[in-house]
Amino acid sequence: MLYVKNLFKSYEVGKTKYQVLKGIDFHVAQGEFVAVMGPSGSGKTTLLNCISCYIPFDQGSIMVGGTKLAGQDEDTLAKIRNTKLGFVFQDFMLLDGLTIRENILIPRIIQGKVGKDAEELVDRLVAMFGIGHILNKYPAEISGGEKQRAAVARSLINNPMVILADEPTGNLDSKSSRAVIETFIEAKTKMSATIFMVTHDSFAASFCDRVILLKDGTLYRQLENHGSRGEFQDRLLDVIKEMSA
Amino acid sequence: MTQTLTMRAIEKKLQKADRKHARLYLFCNFIALMIISAYSTLMFSRTVQTVFPKGGDSRKQMYGIFVMTLVGCVVFTIYAARLFFRHKSKQLGILMAIGASRKRLRPGLFREVLVLSSFSAVLGIVAGFPFVWVVWGTFRLVLVDSSQMVLDLDFRCLFVSAAFFLLVVGLACLFAWRYLKKTNIMEVIREEHINEPVKELGRWCGPAGFLLIFAGAVTGYYAPLAWMTLFSAYPPSWLSVLYAPVFVGVYMVMLYTVVYGWGRNKKNPYKNIVSRGMMKFQAKQTVNNMLVVTVLIAGGAFAIFYLPTVGLTSVFRYESYPYDYFYQYPADQKVPGEETVRELADKYGLSLKDWNGCEYISLGVDGNVQVSDEGKKFHVEYHPIQSEARILSEDAYFTLTGQETDVSPGTYLYVTDTQESSIWTDESARNLTNMVTRECLDTEFAGYLHYDLLSNEIGYYVLDNDEYEKIAEGLTDEWRGHIVQFNADGRDSYQFADAFYDLFVSSFDESCEHAYFYNKVSKIVAEERGETYEIEEEWQISYNDTDNMSFKLFWAYSPSFRILLINEHLCLMGVLYMMFLFIFIVCLVTSLVVCYTRCQTIVLNNRYIFDDLKKLGATPAFLSKEVRLQCGNVFKVPATVGTGAMYLMYALLLYANDGKVTAYEAIGLLATLGIVALIGAVVYGTYRGSVRTIMRQLGIM
Helix, strand or coil: CEEEEEEEEEEEECCEEEEEEEEEEEEECCCCEEEEECCCCCCHHHHHHHHCCCCCCCEEEEEECCEECCCCCHHHHHHHHHHCEEEECCCCCCCCCCCHHHHHHHHHHHHCCCCHHHHHHHHHHHHHHCCHHHCCCCHHHCCHHHHHHHHHHHHHCCCCCEEEEECCCCCCCHHHHHHHHHHHHHHHHHHCCCEEEECCCHHHHCCCCEEEEEECCEEEEEEECCCCHHHHHHHHHHHHHHHHC | CHHHCCHHHHHHHHHHHCHHHHHHHHHHHHHHHHHHHHHHHHHHCHHHHHHCCCCCHHHHHHHHHHHHHHHHHHHHHHHHHHHHHHHHHHHHHHHHHCCCCHHHHHHHHHHHHHHHHHHHHHHHHHHHHHHHHHHHHHHHHHCCCCCCCCCCCCCHHHHHHHHHHHHHHHHHHHHHHHHHHHCCHHHHHHCCCCCCCCCCCCCCHHHHHHHHHHHHHHHHHHHHHHHHHHHCECCCHHHHHHHHHHHHHHHHHHHHHHHCCCCCCCCCCCCCHHHHHHHHHHHHHHHHHHHHHHHHHHHHHHHHHHHHHHHHHHHHHHHCCCCCEEEEEECCCCCCCHHHHHHHHHHCCCEEEEEEEEEEEEEEEEEEEEEECCCCEEEEEEEEEEEEEEEEEHHHHHHHHCCCCCCCCCCEEEEECCCCCCCCCCCCCCEEECCCCCCEEECCEEEEEECHHHCCCCCEEEECHHHHHHHHCCCCHHHEEEEEEEEEECCCCHHHHHHHHHHHHHCCCHHHCCECCCCHHHHHHHHHCCCCCCCCHHHCCCHHHCCCHHHHHHECCCCEEHHHHHHHHHHHHHHHHHHHHHHHHHHHHHHHHHHHHHHHHHHHHHHHHHHHHHHCCCCHHHHHHHHHHHHHHHHHHHHHHHHHHHHHHHHHHHHHHHCCCCHHHHHHHHHHHHHHHHHHHHHHHHHHHHHHHHHHHCCCC
16 A cells, blocks of 8 residues: 655755665555654654655655655645545644534545535544534634544545554543544544554554654664554563664 | 535635734735825825925925835735735645645635735725825814815826735735745644754944944945045945945844843843843844834834924924014015005004014125036136125114124124024125126125024125125115015914915016026126026926915015914925824834734744743743743834934934034924834834733733
8 A cells, every 4th residue: 555665865954964764665555554663863754754745755666555656746746645645643733713524524625525425424434533522613622632533534534545644642641642543443443544653652553553663764673563452562662672772 | 514615615714714814914904005095195185286396305205205105015015914824824734734736725815815905905095085184184173274285186196006006916916826835834734943044143243233333324424525525526326335334233233132132141141041042043034124123113203203303493483583574675676565564464453563674785795616517526616706695784784683783894794593503604705796886895704693584595794884885886776675574463364464475476576586596696697707597497486376385485585474484384394294194104003013023923933932941840920021022122122223213313413404403403302202202102012912912822821
């Protein structure tokens, strides 16, 4: 579903060039829930931004559902973002002037395809994520956890190939974080959603099928979740400790 | 419900939710267009066109003010638009992040700005008419109400408003296009401010700035004089470039002020470190804004200081004249005599008193003349007969003024005003010539006499009685004249003064149809040298329009009727001041909007710093102090520099006119301090309001 091959990305600050990603290779399969972890500066957010088509990359390739991202014009990239990708941001990024229903439907509205099916999908998603009661409220009237679950619903409204989540639990308390992670799991199990999540939170990552660990712009290790969640979190923490040593 | 959920519907809903941000933009456009529309109505009205003489300084000032108003209004709308689009770009960024292309967003955005800018602009243009009517009416009510003060609509003013309307709408579309192009998804998502990489500012910057201000002001002021002395040529206009260091200096001083401040606290070196730390990254942007605001406030102060410093001085002067009526005329003109004037006064129920008068003669006086050569060069020539001088005898001067004088033979006394502030003086005359007999009289300056009514551009010399008689021998009526003065017994009548003015002017023949700077002696000697003596066409006057301000100001025999002078002066000042009031309002409102938007920008850029400080345990008191410090510089420094510089400039101008500040000018300067306080109060009020808004936005309150 998502292929990243030999990805290089650098930034120039003044006269200094910083190589942030140094040849990253991985793929995410359909219906897989994958987390990316790593210390600050490891390149995880840069990686996500490249996949999100927000920033160009220097070398390598990214393919989403068979479509190459490199060399596309701005309009095509916008279309890819709208139809093939779903986004969940740390700061929710809901539009304050719209109700939750309208916010969830925004990707469809941009596409110009708001039909009965979309309306039904909204109802199904909000029921699944337990936010049906806030559908006609505005972002300022609901909690952070509810906002993020609404954002997850928005990311799913176009049946995207991959949902890209950037620190989705970063601004939430533990209870709300768990509720948000559960929406991802619901989406994965009930809608076969593919989720690619950048996080610092080992608890959130422990719910994933696989965790990609980055260090200094390279892929340090990939861990697969075969056993219980608790045991997977322990393994994760051990590798993180090892990485920091 | 879903059927209505189109992009258009969503845009409408978002626009409705954004009303708060659009309000400032609408307000600014509305105010700008209202002011432009009102100003152009005023400018093209018949009264203003009549009151301000063609080619005169006041008309040039009016156009100058209009240009400043236009610039102010453009800056005003640009800043409001920038703030509006700054808020808008977050919304655009979110929509782009979830897949809306710029192309998809463009129609909605353009539709929105077109509606907002057109709506506010049209409303502003329409509101301009009642606004100018109210301002005009207030001036008539409070200051002066004469038949001259009629406000009528000339449709040419609509062209100006229409042009500005197109400019506002064009700018709005340009900004929409620019912001849409510039909106960066990454910045919106991360809400990061890319800080301006500022090099550490040297501590020398502030003192060096002051040095540059001083050096620029001195060089700029004295350079033209030095040029004329060194090269015997008129200074070229590019010499004004020498003032440039003043602006660089002001920039450096402001930069230093926002980065370091002037009060060093040795006991507590970490005082205000957070605020200064934030400012280090935004100092240049902030100072650029502050400079714009300084210029705007200085422009506003220049306009509003005019009345108390310059306008009132004249009123005080007229009030101090010892006679209500004073006039002069050549002996060959059939001007109504005392009996006729008293009869006319009777018709208006007015009796006259203190009637007196005397004779004067006109002679040729020698002098140095600046003669233009090729290019901008000139040389100075001595002419034994250079211009016309009006001469009084000791007795005639006594009759007029009641001042006994004893002029030594071979000398003259020159009449100036009681404050000795007149620029029309002559201390260099050495030779007087009877223009009929060409008899000469050697003389020299022996001092001043003081009589306000004789202190004007024509200039009066007083001679010893015997010398006067001797030199006057053989003069025809063309070279003789009379001076008359009298008072109204009781309250004066404007109607009488007006009727007498008409009667007085109509009694002159064509030989007197010229401005005071037409000099018949200069004409005679020029023609004797085989040269032509000409006055520029724009300075010609005509009996066809004797009510015109330029006729009253420039006619060689213009009488001094106190009630008319004050009325006309107030009328002129009223109209001029209305213009100045406009520019003041524009400049002040624009500068306040720029300051407000700058403070908003500082907050938007530093919101996360304030959040972090909160997390680190900063109290609301600490945070509000930081906000006040950030905003304080933006408001207070330009207001202080702008008003201070203009106050100083006016004081220097008043001083430079005659090398002193007269009592009237001192009163004017004191009155100006009141206006400074008023400006200060308005700026302070807006500053407090901005701080409150920002604290609310940051959740500090």
